[in-house]
Amino acid sequence: MQYTFDFSPVLAAWPLLLNGAIQTLKISAISMTLGMSLGIIIVSMRMGTSNAIRTFAIGYIELIRNTPLLVQVFFVYFGLPSIGVQMSAEEAAILALTLNCAAYAAEIVRGGVESIRKGQVEAGRALGLHTLDVYRFVVFRPAIRAVYPALCSQFVLLMLNSSLVASVSAEELTYVGQIIDSQTFRSFEVYFVLGAIYLALAQILSIALQAIGRSYFSYPVK
Known part of the structure; x- marks a missing residue:
């Protein structure tokens, strides 16, 4: 069986791919910022003097780090509405990624x-x-x-793991890729291009985080 590669239908959908990449960076950036802030709070709680608060912080970290991110996304999007907490797919994605990021950031x-x-x-x-x-x-x-450096690696991993939120129809890069695949039936080409875009996004994010680190953590030279 011979397969003829044709990337033109995928490349023709570049506006959708660009928007998906931007949405991925947006969701990731918000989740990183909120997750880091919450992580510092969790660290403060874990290192506090109250046994109850310290136990809660440890329990939260262990719960998040020992359950799959996909299950956490499903719980937020499908589980919370059962108790009256309604949110959009994007809001659920940001909340799940924030809670996940906070636990790992707290330990780091x-x-x-x-x-x-x-x-x-x-x-x-x-x-x-x-x-x-x-x-x-x-x-x-x-x-x-x-x-x-460890935080930077965790943030890049968070951005890559944001692809899981496509499972709840959050409109990020992987979700856009699934739509293009269903329209063109060019699965190899679609996911090859998605992989290349994620690789580029990871490199861009790494460079941006390194620049932030040099700006914020460098000591003034006298």
């Missing part, structure tokens, strides 16, 4: 926080810094700087 950041010596915290307090400033500048910023 915790590793960085635990590398901070107690003497640094005591020095910050001795200088008269407010408790919030101590955690912001003396604890979390150096901690995140130390684990930033």
Whole structure:
């Protein structure tokens, strides 16, 4: 059986692919930002003095990290409406990805926080810094700087895993690819192009995250 490759029907749908790529980056960027913020909160809860709060944080991390992302997406989109929580496919995708990102980010950041010596915290307090400033500048910023490469890898993985939200009809790149495939019946060409686009997006995101890291975490040279 011979197969004739024809990429023209797929390439002709480039406006749809471009929009899908933009939507993928949009969903990923929102989820990364919210997930990182929530992750820092979870770290603070896990390292707190309250046993109940610490247990809740540990339980949340273990629950998210030991269940498939696809199941989490289905739970948010199909399960929550059963208790009256209605949301669009895009909103469900962002919520599921945010909750997933938060658990992994929390564990990565915790590793960085635990590398901070107690003497640094005591020095910050001795200088008269407010408790919030101590955690912001003396604890979390150096901690995140130390684990930033791992966070970047996690964010790129999140962007790639966002393809799973196509299963609930969130209009991102993979969903657009499925539509094109159903119209052209060019499965090989469609998913070959999708793979190339995801590869390009991963490289672009990596470069952008590295630039952010150099801008935010670099120390001024005197």
